[in-house]
Amino acid sequence: MSIVSTIQQSVTESLSALFSQKFTEKDFQVSETKPEFEGDYTIVMFSLVKLLKLSPDSIGNRLGEKLVADHPDFITGFNIIKGFLNVSIADNYWISLLSKNHGDENYGRRSPNGQKVMVEYSSPNTNKPLHLGHLRNNFLGWSVAEIYKANGFEVIKSCIVNDRGIHICKSMLAWKKYANGATPESTGIKGDHFVGDYYVRFEDDLKAESQVLINKIKLADLSDFSGAELLKLEKLLVDLTKLDEIKDEEKINKLHGEIRELSRACTSVIAEAKQMLLDWEDGKPEVIELWKKMNSWVYAGFDVTYKKIGSDFDRIYYESDTYLLGKNIVHQGLEKGVFFKKDDGSTWIDLTAEGLDEKIVQRRDGTSVYITQDIGLALQKYEQYKIDQSIYVIGNEQIYHMKVLKLICEKLGMPNAGNIFHLSYGMVELTTGKMKSREGTVVDADELVDEMVATSKQLTEELGKVKDFNEDDLKGLYDTLGLGAMKFYLLRVDPKKTMVFNPAESIDFHGFTGPFVQYTYARIKSILRKIADAEPVPDQDIKINSPLFKLEKDVIINLEQYPAALEEACIEHNPSIIANYIFNLAKSFNSLYTEHSVANAESEEKKQLRIQLAGMTANVIKSSMALLGIRVPERM
RNA sequence: GGACCGGUAGCUCAGUUGGAUAGAGCAUCAGCCUUCUAAGCUGAGGGUCAUUGGUUCGAAUCCAAUCCGGUUCACCA
Numbered sequence: 001m002s003i004v005s006t007i008q009q010s011v012t013e014s015l016s017a018l019f020s021q022k023f024t025e026k027d028f029q030v031s032e033t034k035p036e037f038e039g040d041y042t043i044v045m046f047s048l049v050k051l052l053k054l055s056p057d058s059i060g061n062r063l064g065e066k067l068v069a070d071h072p073d074f075i076t077g078f079n080i081i082k083g084f085l086n087v088s089i090a091d092n093y094w095i096s097l098l099s100k101n102h103g104d105e106n107y108g109r110r111s112p113n114g115q116k117v118m119v120e121y122s123s124p125n126t127n128k129p130l131h132l133g134h135l136r137n138n139f140l141g142w143s144v145a146e147i148y149k150a151n152g153f154e155v156i157k158s159c160i161v162n163d164r165g166i167h168i169c170k171s172m173l174a175w176k177k178y179a180n181g182a183t184p185e186s187t188g189i190k191g192d193h194f195v196g197d198y199y200v201r202f203e204d205d206l207k208a209e210s211q212v213l214i215n216k217i218k219l220a221d222l223s224d225f226s227g228a229e230l231l232k233l234e235k236l237l238v239d240l241t242k243l244d245e246i247k248d249e250e251k252i253n254k255l256h257g258e259i260r261e262l263s264r265a266c267t268s269v270i271a272e273a274k275q276m277l278l279d280w281e282d283g284k285p286e287v288i289e290l291w292k293k294m295n296s297w298v299y300a301g302f303d304v305t306y307k308k309i310g311s312d313f314d315r316i317y318y319e320s321d322t323y324l325l326g327k328n329i330v331h332q333g334l335e336k337g338v339f340f341k342k343d344d345g346s347t348w349i350d351l352t353a354e355g356l357d358e359k360i361v362q363r364r365d366g367t368s369v370y371i372t373q374d375i376g377l378a379l380q381k382y383e384q385y386k387i388d389q390s391i392y393v394i395g396n397e398q399i400y401h402m403k404v405l406k407l408i409c410e411k412l413g414m415p416n417a418g419n420i421f422h423l424s425y426g427m428v429e430l431t432t433g434k435m436k437s438r439e440g441t442v443v444d445a446d447e448l449v450d451e452m453v454a455t456s457k458q459l460t461e462e463l464g465k466v467k468d469f470n471e472d473d474l475k476g477l478y479d480t481l482g483l484g485a486m487k488f489y490l491l492r493v494d495p496k497k498t499m500v501f502n503p504a505e506s507i508d509f510h511g512f513t514g515p516f517v518q519y520t521y522a523r524i525k526s527i528l529r530k531i532a533d534a535e536p537v538p539d540q541d542i543k544i545n546s547p548l549f550k551l552e553k554d555v556i557i558n559l560e561q562y563p564a565a566l567e568e569a570c571i572e573h574n575p576s577i578i579a580n581y582i583f584n585l586a587k588s589f590n591s592l593y594t595e596h597s598v599a600n601a602e603s604e605e606k607k608q609l610r611i612q613l614a615g616m617t618a619n620v621i622k623s624s625m626a627l628l629g630i631r632v633p634e635r636m
Numbered sequence: 637g638g639a640c641c642g643g644u645a646g647c648u649c650a651g652u653u654g655g656a657u658a659g660a661g662c663a664u665c666a667g668c669c670u671u672c673u674a675a676g677c678u679g680a681g682g683g684u685c686a687u688u689g690g691u692u693c694g695a696a697u698c699c700a701a702u703c704c705g706g707u708u709c710a711c712c713a
Contacts, residue, residue: 026653034656044655046693083693084656125713165713319713346711355639356709363711370713399640400708426641427706434706465673481675493649497642498706504662505648509675511661512649519675527672580650583660594668594677614672636675 002564003089004030007041010074014066019052027051032557038079039086040557046083056083091548094556095609099541101559102616105623108563113152118381119145121393122311125162126298127171128196130305130445132428132435132501133395136490138311139629140425141393143491143575146627151570156385158315160377163295164323169276171195172290173269174202184297190446192301195294203438206269213263229266233259308449309483310629317377325376326368329412330361338411349408359404374405379414389419391573396424396496423573426498428490443501453482455507456515466635477633481515484630488514491628492579512583514630517621520586521632524618527598531611534599542612544605551592555613558585562620566627575628582624589617 001009008025015023029044043063045056052059057080064078064085077088101107121141124130130138145155175198184191213224217233225233240255264270279287306312330347333339339347339361347362361372368376381387392402402422409417427434435442457478460466466477489506493499509515548556558581565581568574598614601607622632 029653029655031655037656042656046655049693082656162713167713344711360711365711367711369711373713395707396641397707403640424641431647459675463673463675465675497649500648502648502662508662511675513661513675515675516661519673523673523676530672576650580660587660590676591678593672594674597672599672636673 003093003560004041004564006074007043007087010067010071011043011063014063014070015048017070018062018066033086037081037084037086038088039077040089040553041087043085043087044083045080045085049083056080060085091544091553094548094553094560095542095544097560098556098609098612098616102612102619105619107616107619108566108623109150110152110567112154114154115152115388116154116156116385117148117389117391118156118158118315118385118387119148119391119393120158120160121145122159122313123162123394124159124302125167126195126295127167127199128437129190129192129301132443132445132448135309135445135448135486136425136428136499137393137395138306138309139487139490140423140495140575142311142629143578143627144391144393144423144573146629147566147569147575147578150566150623150627153389153570156314156387157312158317158381159313160317160319160322162319164280164291164320166273166277167199168291168295169273169280170202170206171199172287172294173272173276174198174205175294176290184300190301190304191297191299192305193444193446194301195298202269202273206264206267209267209269210260210263213266214260217259217263225266229262233262236262305446305449308479309445319373322377322380323373324368325380326361326372326374327376329372329375329379330368333361333408333412336412338408349411351404351407354407356400356404356407359408361408371401371405371408375408375412378405378409378417378420382415388416389421390416391421391423393423393425396426398422399424421573423495425495428499428501431500431502449483449486452486452507453478456481456485456509459509460636469635477636480631480633481509481518481636484514484518484625484632485509486514487628487630488517488579491575492583494576495574514625515636517582517586517625518630518632519636520589521618521621521625522634522636523593524589524614524621525634527614528611528618531599542605542608544603544609546603546606549592549596551588551595552609552613554588555585555592555617558588559616559620562624566624569627578624578627582621582628585617585620585624589614 005025007030011028011030012023012025015027028048031042031044033039033042043060045060048054048059049056060078060080060083064080064087067075067087068078074090074093075087076090079086119141121144122134122138124134141157145157148155175195178201179198184194187194189197216222216224217237222230222233236255236259240252240259276287280291330339333349334341334347339349341347342364344364345366346360346364348358348360350358352358359371360369361375362368378390381390394402399422402420402424406417406420406422409420429435430441430443432441457474460474460477460481466474469477486506490499492512562581562585565577569577592610592613596606596610598607598610601610625632
């Protein structure tokens, strides 16, 4: 039981005894005492004042005396300031917490609860390499999975690979046109980047061709358009002339954007891509063969990146397998009356009662739309794994989509549909604004990882502390530090917030960073190694005669909070709670480290105490950093 | 226009079941390495918590309105 709930319970009992009425822990608040006051925990009197119609001081005095009398081994003193009852906790309470848990590498973790949860994350497209945004997604997903495991859940990490569709055809087309049979092997380019380059090539062609069309439109030449597109275009142009008179810049821009989109859609290269997609769906052998070949290049590239950043999956779904899954669902939905058919034959769901719109679930030609596949996959996940919860790590631009998905699953009566959770995270922006692939400002994942590792190498060499390391050790250390810095940097921010990626800040290894925590760990291990070398210490209970120093107590208080932080991170689906927690723990230990020596403590008892303190801090740092996917070095 | 998310120090971020004088890192300035690793520690300056009103013993936190920024509302995925 945590110390706060222990205090709550004691206070509840004492209050009930004092005032002969029933109290619950909701009748008052317990929090840590602010550093400028004496005491460890504070009980706020004001809510009790209302209940008891007595002055804060009177309640505080009686409660404080009662608490000390009832729990002399736990609460040793109190003071009251302006309605705040500050109580002091016995040193022995902290010391026993330490002796009990200091050697437990699983401290804070919970035993299995029998619940199964699937975390879907990463979900890449097979037409380009991973970028900074994917890194945030991967680190978040992986970390949330670990946090769930630590809270007793059985976790299945999954990934849906978007390996089909018109965007995939784009890179295939460009490769056919320009590659002359080149391969990643023949060029020495990593497979995902190799394919991505052709995707860019296609986009360049598309841009050039649509620009020609736009130029023609400007000269009132609409000969390249026909049918529905022509009508739409003419309407847009009429609207545009009207707006030109009003001078509404926003609307004019919007219209220009629509014209741009329309001309893109009417290019010959898009027509080719569409044709290729049809051929793919028909199973045309040469298309399928090329598709398989190019995807295999991408997967080879992804494997390298995933391995490097430590992402892994228990189950990988491919959209090429799942994109037809929703078909049966439409039937069922119609039978259950959840869906309805419109006159043109398309199938819909009415979500207006939920404050949303009508959403289409099947086109009039009978083909599935995006959401239908997702429903199919959601059901398949449940059927295959009987999961209790399903977590989707997807960017916040899909909040609406995921809301619809969850609602539909609930209406279809899918088991545990209520436990679908969209872990939506904010975009990663640059100091110069958003990343835009068309402007080439996208930060490539592989490049970034390499830079971080190179930075850690450079800084390590400058400090020159590990000159005796062999080459493998060094390489391992650079990876540990570089990736640690990057993961910590991306995970320390609340997932749901848009965050700014500042390159200069990201390679800073001081302050609120991964390497700061890693350094604390390495120093502790160094101390413990030296002590153990000198004289192996037996594990023992500690009795000390001198009081705990504030700095010692601060560290123990931090350690006591680990289980609570772990639980909160799980409930909130939020690794940044862990990151903030570890940083505070490391900081408190560093302060202690500077002020009080472990090896040369003033007494043998204090030495034993600090050995346990250091050991437990190291354990908690190691296991909590592991929840973020960050390794800690024994030396650095 | 509707819906959702955000606005806290120069910058990046904590802090929301309402609590004491709003915190941390970076940056700036001033100190600390013959003593367990200075990737560290100690201290200083820096704030109308977007604005206005309300709720109450008490509001960054709850409510309302307004302003600013973002996302979204496709027979695209």
